[in-house]
Amino acid sequence: MSKINQAKSHAKPVEFSKNVFAVGSKDAERRFFDTLISLPKGTSYNSYLVKGTLKNALIDTVNPGFEDELIGKITPLLGDLKKLDFIIMNHAEPDHSNAIPKLLKLTKATLLASEKGAQMAEQYYKIPKERIRAVKNNETIALGGKTLRFIYAPWLHWPETMFTFLEEEKILFTCDFFGGHNSNETFDNEKTLTKEELIRDAKEYFAEIMMPFRAMCKIAFQKVKAFSPKIIAPSHGPIYTKPEVILEEYSKWVGGETKNKAIILYVSMWNSTEKMAQHLNDALKKEGIEVRTYNMLDLNLDELARDLIDTKTILLGSPTFLNSLHPLAMHYLNLVAQLK
Numbered sequence: 592m593s594k595i596n597q598a599k600s601h602a603k604p605v606e607f608s609k610n611v612f613a614v615g616s617k618d619a620e621r622r623f624f625d626t627l628i629s630l631p632k633g634t635s636y637n638s639y640l641v642k643g644t645l646k647n648a649l650i651d652t653v654n655p656g657f658e659d660e661l662i663g664k665i666t667p668l669l670g671d672l673k674k675l676d677f678i679i680m681n682h683a684e685p686d687h688s689n690a691i692p693k694l695l696k697l698t699k700a701t702l703l704a705s706e707k708g709a710q711m712a713e714q715y716y717k718i719p720k721e722r723i724r725a726v727k728n729n730e731t732i733a734l735g736g737k738t739l740r741f742i743y744a745p746w747l748h749w750p751e752t753m754f755t756f757l758e759e760e761k762i763l764f765t766c767d768f769f770g771g772h773n774s775n776e777t778f779d780n781e782k783t784l785t786k787e788e789l790i791r792d793a794k795e796y797f798a799e800i801m802m803p804f805r806a807m808c809k810i811a812f813q814k815v816k817a818f819s820p821k822i823i824a825p826s827h828g829p830i831y832t833k834p835e836v837i838l839e840e841y842s843k844w845v846g847g848e849t850k851n852k853a854i855i856l857y858v859s860m861w862n863s864t865e866k867m868a869q870h871l872n873d874a875l876k877k878e879g880i881e882v883r884t885y886n887m888l889d890l891n892l893d894e895l896a897r898d899l900i901d902t903k904t905i906l907l908g909s910p911t912f913l914n915s916l917h918p919l920a921m922h923y924l925n926l927v928a929q930l931k
């Protein structure tokens with residue numbers, strides 16, 4: 592059995608608004624995302640069950656290995672799994688959509704996704720066409736006392752992404768947008784989670800996943816603000832019961848607001864480049880400029896990504912290596928360009 596199939600999270604369902612349940616999984620064991628981003632606190636795959644008086648909907652699902660846990664949680668909440676009417680796929684990536692094929696086999700539910708998402712569900716998850724309904728931007732469905740509105744928000748960070756808005760309670764389900772890798776806390780207001788930590792996790796997540804799509808983030812952010820959500824429920828990390836905190840931070844990040852700040856990235860073979868980097872570090876500091884200096888030999892990618900969000904200047908120091916840049920400098924130059 593592969594490691595992924597042994598995944599266990601033990602997260603209990605939480606009803607955080609009347610008949611709205613967090614039913615996702617916490618993955619404290621996971622150490623990397625995209626085989627690149629380190630996860631010191633693991634991550635979570637948040638999934639949400641919304642029960643109306645007439646119909647029931649599940650918003651997003653879970654990562655491979657957590658399907659049975661999700662089924663085990665929603666079955667008693669529904670009374671019978673067959674009472675699941677809709678599965679909403681805000682994003683087609685496997686960390687949120689992998690349980691969809693199994694759930695569709697066990698129920699008569701219809702999969703709702705954006706037009707692009709519907710194509711991807713068919714292509715990637717081999718979902719039969721008759722089980723999928725593509726929703727239009729701004730379309731609503733009534734569950735009985737609860738109305739879900741779908742808002743297209745493409746390229747956060749795949750082309751099919753959308754948000755789901757529960758109108759009566761003003762809860763916005765944003766999938767990866769506003770996400771943070773954290774398997775410890777379910778809500779932003781838990782005593783064990785400081786505001787600084789909450790923002791740091793979200794900032795790192797934004798830098799590594801959303802920053803390359805900043806133009807699209809800006810458009811999506813305006814849409815979010817127009818809905819004035821009372822709760823923002825992303826699919827990684829804590830649910831925001833005070834969305835104003837994260838909205839204020841996101842407004843800076845999506846806007847590309849920079850500080851008088853410099854990042855020095857260097858690699859040194861005989862300490863000469865290191866000396867130059869140190870000299871620049873001290874000289875810039877004397878000018879009152881915030882400086883972050885990283886030796887590329889042992890830098891922390893997550894920290895660097897977070898720093899890139901609001902820096903004005905990047906300085907690169909490399910010795911000549913086989914008539915070119917040192918390979919570490921090439922690697923990080925490329926990475927910085929990819930993160931945009």
Ligand SMILES: [Fe+2]
Pocket residue numbers: 682684747748767
């Ligand atoms: Fe994603």
Ligand SMILES: [Fe+2]
Pocket residue numbers: 684686687767826827
């Ligand atoms: Fe994700």
